[in-house]
Amino acid sequence: MNIALTICWKEWRVALDTPLGYVVAVAFLLAAGFFFGSNLFLAGQADMRGYFSIMPLLLMFFIPAMTMRMLSDEQRSGTFELLATMPVRTRDIVAGKFLAVMAQVSALLALTLFYPASLALIGNLDGGQVAAAYLALFLLAACYVSVSLYASALTSHAVVAYVIGFGLLFGLFIIMQAMPTFSPATQDFLAVFTPLAHYHFMLRGVIGLDDIGTLLSVTVLFLTLTWFQLERRRWR
Amino acid sequence: MIKADQLCRKFGEIYAVQDLSFHVRKGEVMGLLGPNGAGKSTTMKMLTCFLPPSSGEASIDSVPLQDSIAVRRKLGYLPENAPSYADLDVLSHLKFVGTMHGLTDATLLDRISEMERLCGLTQVMHRRIDELSKGFRQRVGLAASMLHDPDCLIFDEPTTGLDPNQIVEIRHLIRRLGEKKTVLLSSHLLPEVEAVCDRMMIIDQGILQVIGTSEELARQAQGESVLYVRFKESAEQVLNLVAEAFPDIEVKARDTNHPHSYAIYHSDADLPLAEKLFYSAVASDAVILEMQPEKATLEDVFRELTGAAQ
Numbered sequence: 311m312n313i314a315l316t317i318c319w320k321e322w323r324v325a326l327d328t329p330l331g332y333v334v335a336v337a338f339l340l341a342a343g344f345f346f347g348s349n350l351f352l353a354g355q356a357d358m359r360g361y362f363s364i365m366p367l368l369l370m371f372f373i374p375a376m377t378m379r380m381l382s383d384e385q386r387s388g389t390f391e392l393l394a395t396m397p398v399r400t401r402d403i404v405a406g407k408f409l410a411v412m413a414q415v416s417a418l419l420a421l422t423l424f425y426p427a428s429l430a431l432i433g434n435l436d437g438g439q440v441a442a443a444y445l446a447l448f449l450l451a452a453c454y455v456s457v458s459l460y461a462s463a464l465t466s467h468a469v470v471a472y473v474i475g476f477g478l479l480f481g482l483f484i485i486m487q488a489m490p491t492f493s494p495a496t497q498d499f500l501a502v503f504t505p506l507a508h509y510h511f512m513l514r515g516v517i518g519l520d521d522i523g524t525l526l527s528v529t530v531l532f533l534t535l536t537w538f539q540l541e542r543r544r545w546r
Numbered sequence: 547m548i549k550a551d552q553l554c555r556k557f558g559e560i561y562a563v564q565d566l567s568f569h570v571r572k573g574e575v576m577g578l579l580g581p582n583g584a585g586k587s588t589t590m591k592m593l594t595c596f597l598p599p600s601s602g603e604a605s606i607d608s609v610p611l612q613d614s615i616a617v618r619r620k621l622g623y624l625p626e627n628a629p630s631y632a633d634l635d636v637l638s639h640l641k642f643v644g645t646m647h648g649l650t651d652a653t654l655l656d657r658i659s660e661m662e663r664l665c666g667l668t669q670v671m672h673r674r675i676d677e678l679s680k681g682f683r684q685r686v687g688l689a690a691s692m693l694h695d696p697d698c699l700i701f702d703e704p705t706t707g708l709d710p711n712q713i714v715e716i717r718h719l720i721r722r723l724g725e726k727k728t729v730l731l732s733s734h735l736l737p738e739v740e741a742v743c744d745r746m747m748i749i750d751q752g753i754l755q756v757i758g759t760s761e762e763l764a765r766q767a768q769g770e771s772v773l774y775v776r777f778k779e780s781a782e783q784v785l786n787l788v789a790e791a792f793p794d795i796e797v798k799a800r801d802t803n804h805p806h807s808y809a810i811y812h813s814d815a816d817l818p819l820a821e822k823l824f825y826s827a828v829a830s831d832a833v834i835l836e837m838q839p840e841k842a843t844l845e846d847v848f849r850e851l852t853g854a855a856q
Contacts, residue, residue: 316645324633327674388629392690395594395625396646397618 313398317406318413321380325414330379338372338418346425356433358426362443362513366506369415369447369454370483374475376414377458378468380407381540385466394543404459404537411455419447439515446512449525453505454479456532463539482506503528547572547698547728548593553602555588555752562588563752565602572697575724577739577746578732581852585752586732587626590702593730594623606698619647622696626703628687632676636667636686639675640693647694661689664719680707688716692723699723701731705738717742736844748851755851763847772840773819777806778833787826792817 325331342361345368349360384390393403426440461475462468486506489497501507505528508521548570555563563585570576580586591597593604595614603610606617631639640661644654662668665685670678675686684707691699704720705713720742723729733739739746740760747757756763777784785797785808792812800807812819820837827834 313646316642320631320634320638320642323638324631328633387632388625388627389631391591391596391625392623392629392643393646395596395618395621395623396643397615397648398646399615 313402314405314409317403318409321407321410322413325410331376331414334372334375335414335418338368339421341368341372342422343425346422350429356429356435358429358435358440358443359513361425362447363510365447366450366483366509369451370476370479373411373415373451373454374458374461374472374479377411377455377462377475378471379462380411380459381462381536382466382468382471386468390543394540400537400540403540404533408455408459408533411459412452415451415455416448419444419451436515439513442515442517443513445517446509446521446525449512449522449529450505450509452529453525453532456529456536457482460532460536460539463536486510547574547607548576548604548730549606549608550589550593550604551602553589553592553604554600555585555592555597556600561752563592563599563749566749566752566754568747568754568757570728570730572728573724573726574745575720575729575731575743577743578730578749579734579736579739579746579848580732580749581734584749584852586734586749587702588752589749590623590700590730590732594618594621594700619694620696620698622691622694622699624687624691624699624701624704627706628684630675630683630686630690633674635672635674636678637671639686640690643690644693649694657693657695661693664692665689666715681709681712684708684716685712688719696727698728699730701729703733704731705733705735713738736848740844748848750852756847760844763844771812771814771817773810773812773823774800774836774838774840775808775810775823775834776804776836777808777827778835780806781827781830781832783830784823784826784832787830788819788822791822791826792819795819 342365345364346358346361353360381390384393394400423444426435426437429435430437457478458471458475461478462471464474465471482504483506485500486504489500489504489507492500502524505525508518508524511518512521548568550569551567553563553566554561566585566589568576578586578589588597592599592611593606595611595617599611605611606620609616609620611617631642634642637658640658641654644657649657662671665688667682667685667689670682670686675683678686684704688701688704691701701720705716708716717738720729720731724742724744731739731742743760745757745759746763748755748763788810789795789797794812794814795817796811798809798811800809810819810823820839823837824834
């Protein structure tokens with residue numbers, strides 16, 4: 311665990327030292343602010359459902375960008391050889407990289423807490439619902455990070471990693487959008503595999519164990535795939 | 547200390563390394579020589595548990611490669627081109643590598659300042675690595691590989707990209723390390739290996755060709771020894787005398803700017819040819835202006851064994 315935290319700390323430093331982290335953060339906050347504000351003044355209600363339903367789309371664009379170079383750069387610059395020949399286990403590498411991106415995403419989400427806080431000051435905001443939505447958003451972000459991390463492990467080019475990551479997330483999004491066209495039985499089946507569907511369930515303010523379970527298991531699934539992908543290239 | 551037994555690595559159907567067996571003793575500096583693509587890096591990647599071997603076994607300090615975490619703790623490895631985190635400054639990079647190797651905060655800074663001194667990094671400690679020259683990056687890589695004070699060091703082409711002064715420095719450093727530690731280094735530069743290593747092995751197309759000290763290797767070379775000689779005047783008589791004494795030799799006139807220059811080829815390195823030539827010249831009153839013996843060098847061995855001679 312110590313190893314994972316060391317990797318996480320290093321990535322955090324790199325993110326603070328390089329422009330990419332700031333560019334992504336500023337763009338994300340601008341976009342989030344825009345979607346928060348535009349709905350708010352049209353509806354005139356202390357309600358954030360519109361904002362939360364648009365957030366998965368934003369994350370779909372931004373999380374692959376924050377994750378793309380995590381493993382692909384290591385392979386391109388040869389530092390993966392350095393990392394892989396240190397006395398560390400592959401699972402620590404995967405965990406460290408995952409935690410690093412999660413820390414950055416969490417920091418960004420924490421900054422957006424400003425919106426519900428300001429709404430609560432001027433209106434009567436349903437705090438429980440917002441809290442559930444933030445939990446859902448956090449879990450969905452974890453899902454997206456693990457998918458993007460897997461994409462990053464597949465290639466040594468950051469841009470290719472972005473495209474693959476975005477493609478995979480877009481695939482999940484499309485399944486969700488196409489859901490109503492399937493028969494109810496198929497819908498039930500697909501819902502198990504669609505993190506987005508569970509995210510939308512949680513937006514209602516109900517925290518279901520199956521929703522949390524699905525979001526977490528998709529995360530674990532893709533982290534395991536990432537682990538497999540890295541393990542293929544190195545010794546156990 | 548480093549032991550390889552029938553190590554093989556296949557990429558598809560092609561063997562990158564085939565049946566490689568060798569043993570590096572404790573406190574020895576071993577050179578791994580070979581042309582580009584001979585399998586040097588692949589061998590090192592297997593020994594450092596980066597690439598699993600297709601078959602065969604190896605151990606570091608009696609720990610088999612399968613116990614990879616324990617093996618990696620014993621090893622310091624400098625990969626080819628000394629990769630390091632370009633976005634970090636040198637100090638952060640070294641701190642990161644040290645922590646990953648399990649150094650505690652107390653020893654970490656001590657070790658870093660020792661490496662800083664040893665590798666001459668003082669002036670660049672707070673510079674970002676991607677701003678550094680190739681030579682400094684190489685030194686950062688060396689420092690990182692030795693940070694956790696391993697007993698066994700594996701360097702893949704440690705002096706590429708360095709200027710002649712730095713090459714000499716790094717060679718001194720490796721020699722000094724070799725007094726206490728076991729070092730395996732690869733290179734395609736012969737003088738380097740000759741200057742630094744106790745023993746060396748030459749591999750070509752993944753197969754071990756020869757292993758031994760540089761003298762042993764040179765002796766094994768089948769290349770003939772040559773004696774170059776130049777007389778003041780025509781000296782047919784001297785050459786005839788020598789040829790009578792040693793029937794195996796071959797005398798050829800040399801095509802140089804100087805007249806009366808000859809090259810005398812012989813296969814027996816211990817032949818007292820120069821001596822005989824001198825006395826014959828004295829006996830026939832001829833004057834020798836120049837005489838230069840040339841033995842098979844490591845370069846000849848290398849060229850012969852790696853197929854460049856054909």
